Amino acid sequence: MDAIRVTGNGPLSGQIPIAGAKNACLTLMPATLLSEEPLTLTNSPRLSDIKTMKLLLESLGSEVTLMNDGQVIAASSHDVNNLTADYDIVRKMRASNLVLGPLLAREGRAVVSLPGGCAIGARPMDLHISALEALGAEIELKDGYLHADAKGRLKGAVHEMRFASVGATENFLMAASLAKGTSVLKNAAREPEIVDLVQCLRKMGAQIEGEGTSEITIQGVDRLGGATHRVVTDRIELGTYMLAPVIAGGEVELLGGRISLVQAFVDKLHAAGVDVTETENGLLVKNKGERLQAVDVTTEVFPGFPTDLQAQMMAALCTANGTSVLEETIFENRFMHAPELMRMGAKIEVQGGTAKVTGVERLKGAPVMATDLRASVSLILAGLAAEGETVVNRVYHLDRGYEKLEEKLAAVGAKVERIAGE
Ligand code: UD1
Secondary structure (H helix, E strand, C coil): EEEEEECCCCEEEEECCEEEEEHHHHHHHHHHHHEECCEEEECCCCCCCHHHHHHHHHHCCEEEEEEECEEEEECCCCCCCEECCHHHCCCHHHHHHHHHHHHHHHHHEEEEEECCCCCCCCCCCHHHHHHHCCCCCEEEEECCCCECCCCCCEECCECCCCCCCCHHHHHEEEEEEECCCCCEECCCCHHHHHHHHHHHHHCCCCEEEECEEECEEECCCEEEECEECCCCCCCHHHHHHHHHEEEEEEEEEEECCCHHCCCCHHHHHHHHHEEEECCCCCCEEEECCCCCEECCCCCCCCCEEEEEHHHHHHHCCCEEEEEEEECCCCCCCCCCCHHHHHHHEEEEEEECCEEEEECCCCCCCEECCEEEEEHHHHHHHHHHEEEEEEEEEEHHHHHHHHCCCCHHHHCCCCCEEEECCC
16 A cells, blocks of 8 residues: 655745645536536546546446546536446445435435444434435435435425534435425535535526525426536645645645635634735645644634644644644544544543643654544644654555645645655
8 A cells, every 4th residue: 555755855945836625626526417418527536536436427327438648537427327326336436325316306215324434423314314314305214224215306395404414405405406395404514615615506507595604595497408607616635735835834835725615714823823824826825834833623613623624733733832622522532633634643541532832842753653634634634743753654645635645735845755655
């Protein structure tokens, strides 16, 4: 299995282009199931998760072609001929559950395996199930599969979620777009990826209002058409690379970045003493050469601090001046990077959902193990400023979420290379 070797190499300088958002693309792709006409996505990221979603859609009868080195996805679902999302594909990626709403809305039935994905908590499906049940679906769990039946056509309804789940909001939106009548989703998720999905659905003919707020109204239509849509910038890839100069020193411009995508994160960087400014082409992050100040961070749903940037922020705070308290409120098991960072000399105490990080002057390179997607990249970031060599093993998670990581970091002067690992 591949490993990544990082050698601490001093300040970085240059530009890093930010790709289209993995999490937006993974919900836009299943939207093809809602229409017989073609859906074209541009600015799509080149990631293994995208290939997994392609395989899943193809297994249902969609045609999916990756063009322009994977940056354009042409999907067409004129003939959906299988309504079962198989365990073998779904277990690789939790976002596979996003075919449930569209299949149910278009075909009236769907059988979807319970998902896998990162090992960062229980990640149940109850919010998806109750959202789709509100639209009239009957859903039963049999042999590890959810068997869903719309009993004809889904019916518009008012539904309030107990928690603003991203995936459940997406499934509800796609399903309600083809339901009979009006639906209102209360306590909806507000993430930029949801706004992106709605903008694409609207191009396909959906009638939706309120995206980006916690109440979304959907007027169901009889059919949806084709569309061409540009995938929104990946705010998690953006935030991750913003931390590269913060950790290693220097000045890096993140092309395509906007502060509004990562406001809560930028607020914390400012509080820690980092300079972030908007430029004509993106965001410029400067580390003035001083040690970062400790800051406390609590993960929250958007517009709060994203859970998907918590591990990377922890890597940065390991060498801050003072003690930072990081609280994880979205996933219950998301500090698996902490023991690995401690192998590099970090001082971290984890208790339940809270991690206390006391900054040390410098980390030391070590062999470490990637445990999930964001944890893997946090170890690479930590390695950028560590003394000596850090080898991050089991990096297959990384390929799920970061395209051309070695190239992007090498372009700003980091010494990062892929090697054959254990
Ligand atoms: C999405 C993102 C993921 C990100 C997460 C939170 C994609 C493909 N993935 O995941 O990168 O970390 O949002 O920002 O977009 N929950 C339930 N019942 C449910 C569904 C979720 O209890 O039916 C819980 C989960 O266990 C978790 C929390 O809600 O603790 C957040 O999950 P959710 O917002 O649904 O995240 P995902 O859509 O899976």
